[in-house]
Amino acid sequence: MLMNLFFFFFFASLSHSLTHHNNAISDNETSVFSASKRFEGSSNLVNLRYHMGPVLSSPINIYLIWYGNWSPSHQLLIKDFLLSISTFNHRAAPSPSVSDWWRTVSLYADQTGANISRNILIAGEYSDHLYSHGTHLTRLTIQHVIATAVKSKPFAVDHKNGIYLVLTATDVTVQDFCRAVCGFHYFTFPSMVGYTLPYAWVGNSGTQCPEVCAYPFAVPGYMGGGGPAALRAPNGDVGVDGMISVIGHELAEVSSNPLVNAWYAGEDPTAPTEIGDLCEGLYGTGGGGGYIGQVMKDGGGRTYNLNGRRGRKFLVQWIWNPILNACAGPNALD
Numbered sequence: 001m002l003m004n005l006f007f008f009f010f011f012a013s014l015s016h017s018l019t020h021h022n023n024a025i026s027d028n029e030t031s032v033f034s035a036s037k038r039f040e041g042s043s044n045l046v047n048l049r050y051h052m053g054p055v056l057s058s059p060i061n062i063y064l065i066w067y068g069n070w071s072p073s074h075q076l077l078i079k080d081f082l083l084s085i086s087t088f089n090h091r092a093a094p095s096p097s098v099s100d101w102w103r104t105v106s107l108y109a110d111q112t113g114a115n116i117s118r119n120i121l122i123a124g125e126y127s128d129h130l131y132s133h134g135t136h137l138t139r140l141t142i143q144h145v146i147a148t149a150v151k152s153k154p155f156a157v158d159h160k161n162g163i164y165l166v167l168t169a170t171d172v173t174v175q176d177f178c179r180a181v182c183g184f185h186y187f188t189f190p191s192m193v194g195y196t197l198p199y200a201w202v203g204n205s206g207t208q209c210p211e212v213c214a215y216p217f218a219v220p221g222y223m224g225g226g227g228p229a230a231l232r233a234p235n236g237d238v239g240v241d242g243m244i245s246v247i248g249h250e251l252a253e254v255s256s257n258p259l260v261n262a263w264y265a266g267e268d269p270t271a272p273t274e275i276g277d278l279c280e281g282l283y284g285t286g287g288g289g290g291y292i293g294q295v296m297k298d299g300g301g302r303t304y305n306l307n308g309r310r311g312r313k314f315l316v317q318w319i320w321n322p323i324l325n326a327c328a329g330p331n332a333l334d
């Protein structure tokens, strides 16, 4: 799940319309405000528990579905991020790296003691450039998109290791996109796809709502002169650089909770708070309450916190660390 908790922390006093009352923490404003102080520190309010289901412990195969019109350079940027997660694909990038960042995710294990795999590869790609299900998708039609890809291209049906990642182009609207979510993950229904497959969707918010889903590379207009200025995107593309953090968030969650019965906080399995949700909006030491934390800038003033393959840089949110009981990332200063 991807709930805009960050915006909730920051703007709760201004507007309740940006909140999404589908998780146990955000239902109580008092606890949310005290929760925003817990980042990096005490974690008494976070009740992250394991619910006995599987995690993705075998080498993970990502099946990419490009929905709509995608430029090869944007595809390459996203693939470079995905291929930076695993150290098996390339020479190690300098620290702090994307694969260092995934180490936090690999701290989660299932009931047999098998940890989430650190080996991730792109196992297949499918281009739906003719918008087979139109320019507006719902949660259910996204499953049809996956079914179309699985049937028309010999994508393996990969129940155990697969993540089907649907990425929609800037001109595709998606149910709840921008208003409530920037991405989500779930699993497909056998009645719709023929199989139960973990999947995630992330949209390119470049033109629709960069100030919501590509923050901090765009900031809401109503923040006026008083708020923080937009930061420069590490690869110069607000929409795609913004997507990459959301993709990281969703991959971390689908790996630790692929069938929505493994790692999450909260009592309601239909609205779990997962290991990415707990750290949304946090990218460095000292972050919280609307501040992203201490991150780096390159010579051109572009903001990043992780190094990837082929000299790439990325800005990706932190993940909840179950051992520290705090949000963590490899660019932490302490």
Ligand SMILES: *[C@@H]1O[C@H](CO)[C@@H](O)[C@H](O)[C@H]1NC(C)=O
Residues within 6 Å of the ligand: 028, 029, 030, 031
């Ligand atoms: C909200 O949480 C606070 C602190 O945990 C508690 O004191 C208060 O009673 C809660 N309010 C509601 C409406 O649940």
Ligand SMILES: *[C@@H]1O[C@H](CO)[C@@H](O)[C@H](O)[C@H]1NC(C)=O
Residues within 6 Å of the ligand: 106, 107, 108, 109, 115, 322
């Ligand atoms: C596997 O998960 C356990 C439990 O969180 C953790 O203590 C251990 O360090 C992890 N192992 C690796 C290799 O990440």
